[in-house]
Amino acid sequence: MSKQWATWSKATAIALAAAASCGSVMAQEKIKVGFMLPFSGTYAALGVAIENGFRMQVAEQGGKLGGREIEYFKVDDESDPAKATDNVNRLIKRDKVDVIVGTVHSGVAMAMAKAAKESGTVLIVPNAGADAVTGPMCAPNIFRSSFSNWQTAYPMGVVAAKEGKKNAMTITWKYAAGEEAVAGMKEGFEKNGGKVSKQLTLPFPNVEFQALLTEIAAAKPDAVFSFFAGAGAVKFVKDYHASGLSKTIPLYGPGFLTDGTLEAQGEAAQGMLTTLHYADELGTPRDKTFRTNYAKNYKLQPDVYAVQGYDAAQMLAVGLKAAGGDITKKDVFRTAIEKATIASPRGDFTLSKAHNPVQDIYLRKVDGKENKKISIAIKGLADPARGCRM
């Protein structure tokens, strides 16, 4: 046998063997998951809770999803929309991840959705509520395990009107999440006979609330609606209480105002009513197991952000399992998630056509260090997904 022939046949044999065992080679390769989350700034604790929740679900599945181990990549997005496109491209182009999990901030999430849509990379949003992500920007490869900004806020407006409030002022950060939450509350409130008299804003993530609190005190509305979260929510609720306003004008908002923050807010948050798709101690076996495991693993109580991270991993698991671990089987992956019922600690949910959870929104009341469920404010609420064509 000539030397040239021997080399050729050896190469062919290797190639054929590789092709024959393609499935098992793939199974040995890890699925690359890129976390793009805030690990610094006002939303840092939220990013950590999401990552914790995600990793805990993967661990509960024996460290594998769809038969494949996970390799993690991480980018701190600093909740900075100006850096978002570069940051997401680090994961897509440099690290070549299979799935992006992120983020918290709506402005950053919109840049991520654009990049995911263009590249076809799977994106699971474990918090950011930007209405556009499951509205005009909706796409077959984009999923949300959390909520839309409209979805958690609209019920608060309805509840405030039912509480007999007639005239409300709003206060929030001036960016998509704050603006969309305020629009949702206003819609629910005004449909039920209330009127929003004035909308106050300050730039994200500014926490100099004093001048705006003085304006509220002078105007004396029946209620105040607000969207704040993370460290900003801690400061706002404390400042509102310290100003004396909480004695006469109730402060309402989507539950981010008091979720994961009660340890720091203490007395200032007691008795506050908020609406959200999670509450502490829902009392179901599913939630109890989740809470016990989370507390054991992280020496921390879980919050809504941990739940959303946990469920992002559950959704990924459903898709990967159906696709036999092969995420390039895009239609199988997508259809499986679309058809699934996710057994979340929050309660079971399914996804809307636009890939946003259809879920119960709870009315909660702060009692000590817990957001206790009072009732279901709206059952099985779907975001209207205005502008989604899919």
Ligand code: PHB
């Ligand atoms: C958002 O920017 O969409 C956002 C951030 C923090 C939250 C909720 C929504 O807690």
